[in-house]
Structures are given as C-alpha cells and as structure tokens.
Amino acid sequence: xxxxxxxxxxxxxxxxxxxxxxxxxxxxxxxxxxxxxxxxxxxxxxxxxxxxxxxxxxxxxxxxxxxxxxxxxxxxxxxxxxxxxxxxxxxxxxxxxxxxxxxxxxxxxxxxxxxxxxxxxxxxxxxxxxxxxxxxxxxxxxxxxxxxxxxxxxxxxxxxxxxxxxxxxxxxxxxxxxxxxxxxxxxxxxxxxxxxxxxxxxxxxxxxxxxxxxxxxxxxxxxxxxxxxxxxxxxxxxxxxx
Ligand SMILES: C[S@@+](CC[C@H](N)C(=O)[O-])C[C@H]1O[C@@H](n2cnc3c(N)ncnc32)[C@H](O)[C@@H]1O
Numbered sequence: 001x002x003x004x005x006x007x008x009x010x011x012x013x014x015x016x017x018x019x020x021x022x023x024x025x026x027x028x029x030x031x032x033x034x035x036x037x038x039x040x041x042x043x044x045x046x047x048x049x050x051x052x053x054x055x056x057x058x059x060x061x062x063x064x065x066x067x068x069x070x071x072x073x074x075x076x077x078x079x080x081x082x083x084x085x086x087x088x089x090x091x092x093x094x095x096x097x098x099x100x101x102x103x104x105x106x107x108x109x110x111x112x113x114x115x116x117x118x119x120x121x122x123x124x125x126x127x128x129x130x131x132x133x134x135x136x137x138x139x140x141x142x143x144x145x146x147x148x149x150x151x152x153x154x155x156x157x158x159x160x161x162x163x164x165x166x167x168x169x170x171x172x173x174x175x176x177x178x179x180x181x182x183x184x185x186x187x188x189x190x191x192x193x194x195x196x197x198x199x200x201x202x203x204x205x206x207x208x209x210x211x212x213x214x215x216x217x218x219x220x221x222x223x224x225x226x227x228x229x230x231x232x233x234x235x236x237x238x239x240x241x242x
Pocket of ligand 1: 079107109123
C-alpha cells in the first residue's frame with residue numbers, strides 16, 4: 001500500500017473523513033518516520049492505521065452525528081452541549097462591544113455565533129465543517145472567512161480581531177504540559193480572549209474539579225486579567241490584556 005492509499009484508508013472512518021489530508025499525512029509521517037511502507041506486513045499496516053486514527057481522533061474531539069439536517073448544531077458534541085449557553089455568549093460579546101471574532105478550532109461554533117454585524121474568522125483542520133461554515137457565511141452575508149489553519153503551527157499571520165475564541169480546544173491539543181497553549185496565547189493580538197473547557201469527563205460525568213488552575217497561572221504570568229464563568233457543561237475564562 002502506498003502512502004496515498006494509506007491516507008485514503010485512514011479517512012474511511014466517518015468521524016475522520018472530513019479531516020484535511022494534510023493533517024492525516026503529517027500524523028502518518030510521524031508514525032512511520034524512516035519506515036519503508038512497502039516492507040510492512042498487512043498486520044503492521046493495520047497497527048499503523050489504528051494508531052494514526054487514534055491520534056487523529058484526539059484532535060477531532062468527540063462526535064455525535066445526527067441525520068437531522070435542520071439541527072446541525074447537534075451534530076457536534078461541543079455545540080450541542082453549549083446550546084443553552086449561546087444566549088449567554090452572545091450577550092457577553094455584545095457587552096464587550098465585539099465587532100470582530102477569531103475562532104480557533106471553531107468546529108461548528110460559528111453557525112451559532114456569527115451575525116452580519118460581526119466580522120468572523122473561523123479556523124479549523126476539518127475541511128468538511130469549514131465548507132459548511134463557508135456556505136453559511138455566504139448565504140447569510142457574514143463578513144470574514146472560514147479557512148484551514150493548524151494552530152499547532154500558529155504564527156503572527158492570523159487576522160487581528162476584538163476577541164479570540166479558544167473554546168474546548170486546549171484539552172484536545174495537549175495532554176502533557178501547556179507549552180502549546182502558551183505559544184498560542186502569545187500569538188494572539190486581541191483585546192479579549194475567551195477560553196473554555198468542558199466540565200464533563202469523556203464518559204459524560206461532571207468533573208470533580210472543573211477549574212483549570214494551570215490556565216489561571218498562565219494568564220496571570222502573561223499579564224492578563226481574567227474572570228472565570230462557570231456554566232453547567234463548560235467553564236469559561238474571559239481574559240483581557242493588562
Ligand atoms: C472539542 S472541538 C471544539 C469545537 C469548538 N471550538 C466548540 O467549542 O464548539 C475541538 C476542535 O478543534 C479542532 N482542532 C483540533 N486540532 C486542531 C489544530 N491543530 N488546529 C486547528 N483546529 C484544531 C477540531 O477539529 C475540533 O473542531
């Protein structure tokens with residue numbers, strides 16, 4: 001099996017099919033550095049496919065697909081869990097007089113928050129969801145863009161906006177340490193950053209200690225003042241540069 005066939009095979013799983021092939025290839029390359037794929041047995045190839053899929057699943061987050069088209073926000077566990085909090089988020093954006101938003105690892109979140117009065121820049125690595133958002137923006141005259149961007153390689157090339165949203169992203173990006181979170185925050189040039197974390201465990205049970213002490217220390221060290229806003233399923237940190 002050549003590299004391209006392997007990428008296609010890995011993407012056969014429904015929950016990975018929308019991922020950019022570039023991301024799949026990078027993950028595959030990490031696992032098969034210096035290995036000649038042609039020399040591998042069928043069994044070894046299977047192990048590699050399984051392992052790459054597992055790594056990719058960590059990036060894509062939890063999924064629940066639904067056949068109900070009219071309720072697309074329910075297709076994504078993140079937006080579904082947040083449904084009752086969207087009015088709260090919208091009024092927060094209004095109170096902060098936000099005119100422009102950068103949404104990192106956006107998922108389907110822009111479908112709930114974008115409005116023609118806001119400029120919205122939505123980035124993710126899932127091309128299928130970016131396409132849905134792109135079409136939605138076009139149809140609803142939303143200013144801005146939805147585009148592929150791997151935040152692990154963040155540079156100073158992202159649009160400068162009033163607020164940057166980092167919703168339920170950090171837990172997906174790193175399981176050990178918080179170097180990447182620091183790098184990302186250091187490359188953000190918005191007045192406000194809204195960071196959130198799920199307050200449920202992967203099995204859906206409420207966490208005993210949903211507060212993330214590490215982000216509080218990091219924000220303080222990077223000279224941000226912040227407030228914590230705890231909701232039923234999610235904990236938000238609204239940070240402002242001092
Ligand atoms: C748990 S979901 C949260 C989605 C959305 N922010 C929300 O709260 O509804 C995590 C999202 O981060 C995206 N993601 C994961 N790794 C990424 C990366 N390296 N760069 C950009 N987006 C990434 C996933 O594709 C997924 O849409």
